[in-house]
Amino acid sequence: FLPAGHAPPPRLTFRQLLEGLLWAAAGWFFLGLALAQLLAGVLADPPGFSPHTIGAIVGVYAFAHVSGFLALPVPGGLGVREAVLQKMLVLLPVTSMIDAGAAAAAALLFRAVQVVAEIALALFLYPWELVTRGRR
Secondary structure (H helix, E strand, C coil): CCCCCCCCCCCCCHHHHHHHHHHHHHHHHHHHHHHHHHHHHHCCCCCCCCHHHHHHHHHHHHHHHHHHHHCCCCHHHCCHHHHHHHHHHHHCHHHCCCCHHHHHHHHHHHHHHHHHHHHHHHHHHHHHHHHHHHHC
Protein backbone atom coordinates (compact mmCIF):
# COMPACT_ATOMS: atom_id res chain seq x y z
CA PHE A 1 0.00 0.00 0.00
CA LEU A 2 3.03 2.27 -0.14
CA PRO A 3 3.18 4.89 -2.88
CA ALA A 4 5.64 4.33 -5.72
CA GLY A 5 9.20 5.21 -4.80
CA HIS A 6 8.53 5.11 -1.06
CA ALA A 7 11.06 3.26 1.08
CA PRO A 8 9.78 0.03 2.63
CA PRO A 9 9.21 0.03 6.39
CA PRO A 10 12.07 -1.23 8.53
CA ARG A 11 12.04 -4.94 9.29
CA LEU A 12 11.49 -6.09 12.83
CA THR A 13 13.84 -8.58 14.36
CA PHE A 14 12.54 -11.45 16.45
CA ARG A 15 14.08 -9.80 19.52
CA GLN A 16 12.20 -6.55 18.86
CA LEU A 17 8.94 -8.44 18.36
CA LEU A 18 9.45 -10.39 21.59
CA GLU A 19 10.30 -7.22 23.49
CA GLY A 20 7.15 -5.53 22.19
CA LEU A 21 5.03 -8.51 23.22
CA LEU A 22 6.55 -8.48 26.71
CA TRP A 23 5.86 -4.74 27.11
CA ALA A 24 2.28 -5.26 25.92
CA ALA A 25 1.80 -8.17 28.35
CA ALA A 26 3.13 -6.01 31.19
CA GLY A 27 0.67 -3.27 30.24
CA TRP A 28 -2.28 -5.70 30.24
CA PHE A 29 -1.13 -7.14 33.57
CA PHE A 30 -0.96 -3.72 35.23
CA LEU A 31 -4.36 -2.71 33.83
CA GLY A 32 -5.85 -5.90 35.25
CA LEU A 33 -4.08 -5.30 38.55
CA ALA A 34 -5.51 -1.78 38.62
CA LEU A 35 -8.99 -3.22 38.06
CA ALA A 36 -8.44 -5.69 40.91
CA GLN A 37 -7.40 -2.82 43.19
CA LEU A 38 -10.46 -0.84 42.15
CA LEU A 39 -12.65 -3.84 42.97
CA ALA A 40 -10.94 -4.12 46.36
CA GLY A 41 -11.75 -0.49 47.04
CA VAL A 42 -15.34 -0.52 45.75
CA LEU A 43 -16.69 -3.85 46.95
CA ALA A 44 -17.82 -4.30 50.53
CA ASP A 45 -16.53 -7.89 50.49
CA PRO A 46 -13.85 -8.13 47.77
CA PRO A 47 -12.68 -11.54 46.58
CA GLY A 48 -9.35 -12.86 47.87
CA PHE A 49 -6.72 -11.84 45.35
CA SER A 50 -4.74 -14.98 44.63
CA PRO A 51 -2.61 -15.32 41.49
CA HIS A 52 -5.50 -17.26 39.93
CA THR A 53 -7.97 -14.45 40.67
CA ILE A 54 -5.60 -11.76 39.39
CA GLY A 55 -5.03 -13.76 36.19
CA ALA A 56 -8.78 -14.13 35.69
CA ILE A 57 -9.37 -10.39 36.22
CA VAL A 58 -6.56 -9.53 33.79
CA GLY A 59 -8.14 -11.86 31.23
CA VAL A 60 -11.61 -10.43 31.80
CA TYR A 61 -10.36 -6.89 31.35
CA ALA A 62 -8.39 -7.79 28.22
CA PHE A 63 -11.44 -9.54 26.74
CA ALA A 64 -13.70 -6.56 27.53
CA HIS A 65 -11.19 -4.06 26.16
CA VAL A 66 -10.71 -5.89 22.87
CA SER A 67 -14.43 -6.53 22.47
CA GLY A 68 -14.98 -2.78 22.74
CA PHE A 69 -12.73 -2.22 19.75
CA LEU A 70 -14.47 -4.96 17.79
CA ALA A 71 -17.74 -3.03 18.06
CA LEU A 72 -16.86 -0.93 15.02
CA PRO A 73 -19.64 1.67 14.97
CA VAL A 74 -18.97 2.62 18.61
CA PRO A 75 -16.06 5.04 19.11
CA GLY A 76 -13.49 3.57 21.49
CA GLY A 77 -15.88 0.83 22.51
CA LEU A 78 -17.82 3.33 24.63
CA GLY A 79 -20.41 1.36 26.55
CA VAL A 80 -19.54 -1.96 24.96
CA ARG A 81 -16.37 -2.41 27.02
CA GLU A 82 -18.24 -1.56 30.22
CA ALA A 83 -21.16 -3.87 29.42
CA VAL A 84 -18.86 -6.80 28.64
CA LEU A 85 -16.73 -6.11 31.73
CA GLN A 86 -19.82 -5.95 33.92
CA LYS A 87 -21.21 -9.23 32.57
CA MET A 88 -17.86 -11.01 32.83
CA LEU A 89 -17.30 -9.85 36.43
CA VAL A 90 -20.71 -11.23 37.38
CA LEU A 91 -20.25 -14.53 35.52
CA LEU A 92 -16.61 -15.22 36.36
CA PRO A 93 -16.33 -18.01 38.95
CA VAL A 94 -13.59 -16.27 40.94
CA THR A 95 -15.64 -13.06 41.24
CA SER A 96 -19.12 -14.59 41.41
CA MET A 97 -19.90 -12.78 44.65
CA ILE A 98 -20.10 -9.49 42.72
CA ASP A 99 -23.68 -8.51 41.91
CA ALA A 100 -24.67 -6.79 38.67
CA GLY A 101 -24.98 -3.34 40.24
CA ALA A 102 -21.54 -3.41 41.86
CA ALA A 103 -20.00 -4.78 38.66
CA ALA A 104 -21.60 -2.02 36.59
CA ALA A 105 -20.37 0.62 39.03
CA ALA A 106 -16.87 -0.84 38.96
CA ALA A 107 -16.83 -0.93 35.13
CA LEU A 108 -17.99 2.68 34.83
CA LEU A 109 -15.63 3.87 37.54
CA PHE A 110 -12.71 2.08 35.90
CA ARG A 111 -13.47 3.79 32.56
CA ALA A 112 -13.66 7.16 34.36
CA VAL A 113 -10.33 6.55 36.11
CA GLN A 114 -8.70 5.64 32.79
CA VAL A 115 -10.04 8.75 31.06
CA VAL A 116 -8.88 11.04 33.89
CA ALA A 117 -5.45 9.36 33.95
CA GLU A 118 -5.06 9.75 30.17
CA ILE A 119 -6.04 13.43 30.31
CA ALA A 120 -3.63 14.06 33.19
CA LEU A 121 -0.83 12.32 31.33
CA ALA A 122 -1.56 14.31 28.16
CA LEU A 123 -1.57 17.58 30.13
CA PHE A 124 1.90 16.69 31.40
CA LEU A 125 3.43 15.19 28.26
CA TYR A 126 2.24 17.73 25.68
CA PRO A 127 4.01 20.74 27.27
CA TRP A 128 7.04 18.56 27.95
CA GLU A 129 7.18 17.64 24.24
CA LEU A 130 6.98 21.32 23.28
CA VAL A 131 9.85 22.17 25.63
CA THR A 132 12.07 19.30 24.50
CA ARG A 133 11.30 19.94 20.83
CA GLY A 134 12.69 23.45 21.24
CA ARG A 135 15.98 22.04 22.60
CA ARG A 136 16.61 19.81 19.58
